[in-house]
Amino acid sequence: MRKGLLGLFITLLMSFTxxxxxxxxxxxxxxxxxxxxxxxxxTLKEKNMTTFARIKHSEAAENVGIELRPTELILFGNPKVGSPLMACQQSVGIDLPQKALISEDEHGLVWFTYNDPNYLKERHNITGCDEALAKIAKALNMFATKATQP
Known part of the structure; x- marks a missing residue:
């Protein structure tokens, strides 16, 4: 019972966040x-994920005379993971492949930012794919942790 309540609390907290x-x-x-x-x-290579693009936004901005703090966008994925999700709700394809925005803020801190799969579930009204969404959430968290930790 306590584990169930804790799980519910964590889920609600994550949804609020x-x-x-x-x-x-x-x-x-x-x-x-x-x-x-x-x-x-x-890390993506180790896990047999495909890196589709590495976009250096700050370099592109510099090329047109705009100063931008270091900012990169990585597009990545694997059809074994994304296709089942699109089979549940095809519109989620607009948010795939996965993206990670890595940027430096005004205080010099670097942040790894990605789309919350629970938000995508709500945005696209995805039903019947909780297992796939949980798998994606776990993988994204692992990728972020490996990329950001010493």
């Missing part, structure tokens, strides 16, 4: 932006 942050989960990194992105890409 997702709404408070527009469906984004942000984890502080121990590294600079480039190192965090490198560590993410290495």
């Amino acid at each position: 997702a709404h408070a942050n527009n469906g984004l989960i942000s984890i502080k990194s121990s590294h600079d932006v480039s190192t965090t992105a490198d560590k993410l890409i290495a």
Whole structure:
């Protein structure tokens, strides 16, 4: 009973956090932006995930004369993971492949930010895919942890 209540509380807390942050989960990194992105890409490779793109927003901004703190976007995924989710609700394809935004804030702190799968569930009215969503949430958390920790 206590475990059930604790699980419910954690789920509610996570849902509140997702709404408070527009469906984004942000984890502080121990590294600079480039190192965090490198560590993410290495982890994705280890887990047989495909890295589709590494977009260096700050470099692109510099090319047009705009100053932007270090910011990179990594697009990644695996059809074995994303396709079952799209089979439940095809519109979720607009949010796939997965994305990780790695950026430096105005205080010099680096953040690893990604879409909360629970937010995607609500946004796309996904039903019957709780197992796939839980698997994705666990994987995203693991990727973020490996990329941000020393």
